Amino acid sequence: MRKLLLLGTASVAMIIGTATINSPSADAQSFLRGGDSQALTVDSRGVLTMAPLLERVTPAVVSIETAVKITNRSRRGSSAQMDMLERFFGELPEGMRPDSGSDSDDESDEDLGTRRNSIGSGVIVDAGDGYIVTNHHVIKDADEIFVVLQDRRELEAELVGSDSQTDIAVLKVKASGLKAIPFADSESVKVGDYTVAIGNPFGLGHTVTQGIVSAKGREFGRRSADQYQDFIQTDASINPGNSGGALINSKGELIGINTAIVSRSGGNNGIGFAVPARMAKSVMGQLIENGEVRRGRIGVLIQNITPDLREALDLSTSDGALVSNVxxxxPADKAGLKDGDIIVEFNNERIIDSSDIRNAVSYVEPGERASITYLRDGKRRTTRIDVEMVEEEDRDVLTADAAEDIPAMESFSGATLTDIPESVKTRGGDEGVYVSNVTRGSKAARAGLARGDIIREVDRSSVADLSDFEDAIRDKDGAIALTVERNGQTTFMAVR
Known part of the structure; x- marks a missing residue:
């Protein structure tokens, strides 16, 4: 796609340049700028360029270096630089690890000095107060942080706060003559918008690449339960060291903070990800005000709607977040939500999948109220809901080990089912059937069933025991909806 864009740009330059190389018309100038856009312009040389835009914004992009204290113990551990490299390239070979080839058993904390690493980028977003946004993984574990400006001034930075869940950190420097990039409304960003990535790849200093917005709302890798992902994908070249740098639009507005790439070779493959400006700005505001990010919750467990689930549950849409447990x-219980409801809108934002509702709730300050729209039995309902502070909750450990010799049903799509053994402790009572084994690669395994699950419902009707379950699935065609309890939490699955 990027090659096509470049060819297209060159063609425009040739067609218009032939007639207007000395004095481009107002219409040609407007076309090249894309209306209000300022990315492309024909200068006094008759050259199609984005130099004026870059001269305005690149002073706001900084290089970040960190210093870590060196001890015998830290020499044998992973450095921040290795963490950053492995974020892009995956686990490094044994010979490239910092402790490779060392036979020392010395685990003392003897101070051996400091090590400086040039490992990332940052964006000045408030010139008056000196606030800089970067990635959490860029400054993680640093003892000292230094910012290098485009004019080569080196400043020691204060860490205001950092949030690993969004990979955003905020720094502060004291200096005069700083330039900042304004935040864009990242909600207005569209696939196909022109993008420019600015950063410090491989420690080379300011480097500029261009492309388009390839996709929005992306997730990648194995997201842990406490991570928030809503990435902007771009084909602008992003490489190690670009982390924390700026992704801007053709107006010179900040639409995202460059964070990661997907690559099998370690080089740029045109798949880069940036934390959207809205998320970065929200996290920044909380870090500055509170020193931490205070997130809210509404008290639901949610999941995506697969085609099989839509068929099995006879749902009217595949869009939305399916409530598997309240x-x-x-707040969700008090607002009247129930298992099986489909959340389609939250705080006036459309909800397409489970990530959307999670991100939408995170934007609301705990203690505030929001609107929520959901579907129940095909009917659309809207109500108000409180957002409360997320707190760590103790969870009972449920036993998933059953040694009793209980008659089993072994023909349910590769799953072995029994009545619930007495040794298994559950939160939802003793009605249902127990999954004592799942054959690898079977339909049950592909649907998500696992050993230790308890099936409570078939097609939203309760089952009391194995006999009841066999009656419920008899003569069923197509996908069968199961309501499953796992570790005290409920989820929906569809098995054919």
């Missing part, structure tokens, strides 16, 4: 006495 926590007792939570």
């Amino acid at each position: 926590v007792d006495d939570s």
Whole structure:
């Protein structure tokens, strides 16, 4: 796609340049700038260029260096630089690890000095107060942080706060003559918008690449339960060292903070990801005000709607977040939500999948109220809901080991089912069937069933025991909807 864009740009330059190389018309100038866009312009040389835009914004992009204290112990551990490299390239070979080839058993904390690493980039977003946004993984574990400006001034930076869940950190420097990039409304960003990535790849200093917005709302890798991902994908070249740098639009507005790439070779493959400006700005505001990010919750467990689930549950749409469980006495419980509801809108934002509702709730300050729209039995309902502070909750450990010799059903799509053994402790009572084994690669395994699950419902009707379950699935065609309890939490699955 990037090659096509470049060819297209060259063609425009040739067609218009032939007639207007000395004095381009107002219409040609407007076309090249894309209306209000300022990315491309024909200068006094008659050259199609984005130099004026870059001269305005590149002073706001900084290089970041960190210093870490060196001890015998830290020499044998992973450095921040290795962490950064492995974020892009995956686990490094044994010979490239910092402790490779060392036979020393010395685990003392003897101070051996400091090590400086040039490992990332940052964006000045507030010139008056000296606030800089970068990635959490760029400054993680640093003892000292230094910012190098485009004019080569080196400043020691204060860490205001950092949030690993969004990979955003905020720094502060004291200096005069700083330039900042304004935040864009990242919600207005569209696939196909022109993008420019600015950063410090491989420690080379300011480097500029261009492309388009390839996709929005992206997730990648194995997201842990506490991570928030809503990335802008771009084909502008992003490489190690670009982390924390700026992704801007053709107006010179900040639409994202460059974070990661997907690459099998370690080089740029045109798949880069940036934290959207809205998320970065929200996290920044909380870090500055509170020193931490205070997130809210509404008390639901949610999941995506697969085609099989849509068929099995006879749902009217595949869009939305399916509520698999409502926590007792939570805001969702008080607002009247129930298992099986489909959340389609939150705080006036459309919800397409489970990530959307998670991100939308995270933007609302705990203690505030929001609107929520959901579907129940095909009917659309809207109500108000409180957002409360996320707190760590103790969870009972449920036993998933059953040694009893209980008659089993072994023909349910590769799953072995029994009545619930007495040794298994559950939160939802003793009605249902127990999954004592799942054959690898079977339909049950592909649907998500696992050993230790308890099937409570078939097609939203309760089952009391194995006999009841066999009656419920008899003569069923197509996908069968199962309501499953796992570790005290409920989820929906569809098995054919």
